[in-house]
Amino acid sequence: MPAPNLVTAELTLTGRITTASNATFLGSIGGTAVVYKPIAGEHPLWxxxxxxxxxxxxxxxxxSQVFGWNVVPHTWLRDGPLGHGMVQLWQEQDPDQNAVNLAATDHVPETGWKHIFEGRDENGRMVTLIHEDSPALRRMAVFDVVVNNADRKGDHILAMIDGRRHGVDHGLTFHSEDKLRTVLWGWLGDALSADELDGVDRVSAGLHGELGRNLADLLSAEEITSLAARCARLRLAGRFPAPSGEMSAVPWPLF
Known part of the structure; x- marks a missing residue:
């Protein structure tokens, strides 16, 4: 749970993120910078x-908390100037780092990066979608499989100065049908590490305890059942899955 003052102290709006598809505001609670998304400003997809x-x-x-990997910044529900909504601690990312990028195909780094696919930019030049090959990003990819993230864009990955990687914008998650759309396909078919498998096991076990009870207030019973099934399938396979179904395997736009 967040500190009591972050729930009860006044939330003051300081700006608006106009590039977001849903109403998203910058705010401050007693000097702590936050992101605020009121439910009244939501526009769910079909x-x-x-x-x-x-x-x-x-x-x-x-x-994310049960995984123990600090993928998602501290997030909670509370009232605000525009009604009840989600509040998340603001994260100051490093402007000089990009965990995901589009690189000119003839200048793609040979090491340290995973190549996803090639295409042409608006000027007809060949470019390649790449993301870094790092333990932090692997963990995020595992997390996305489990929560069935339908919208892991490149800009939804915050590269922090200290090397941490935070994932944000998780409104399109936990669907009972397979909806995985992500730019993090670089480990497709690779075996999960012992640490990654242990994380999946912690979530599976948590669904029978406190995590399951807390999620019951947020998700439908069908969605929680599907979450448990995804954990079981991933644990049994022991590998990063391949895309499935006929829909796009990546979100659009990519960033």
Whole structure:
């Protein structure tokens, strides 16, 4: 749970993130910078018609906590100037780092990066979607499989100065059908590490305890059952999955 003052102290709006598809504001609670997404400003997609996106954001944080990898910044529900909504601690990312990038195909780094696919930019030049090959990003990819993230864009990955990688914008998660859309396909088919398998096991076990009880206030019973099934399938396979179904395997836009 967040500190009591972060729940009860006044939330003051300081700006708006105009590039977001849903109403998203910058705010301050007693000098602590936060992101605030009121439920009243949500515009759910046609394939996510049920429940609140804010609830899914908080559910993603709770699962992240049980994984123990600090993928999602501290996220909670509270009232604000525009009503009840999701609040998340603001993260100051390093402007000189990009965990995901589009590189000219003839200048793609040979080491340290995973190549996803090639295409042409608006000027007809060949470019390649790449992401870094790091333990932090692997953990985020595992997390995305478990929460069924349908919108892991490149800009939803915050590269921090100290090497940490935070994932944000988790409103399109936990669908009962397979909706995985992500730019993090670099480890497709690779075996999960012991640490990654242990994380999946912690989430599976948590669904029978406190995590399951907390998620029951945020997700439907069908969504929680599907979450448990994804954990079981991933644990049995022991490998990063391949895309499935006919829909795009990557979000659009990519960033």
């Amino acid at each position: 394939d996510f018609p049920n429940g609140f996106l804010a609830h899914r954001e908080v559910a993603a944080y709770l699962v």
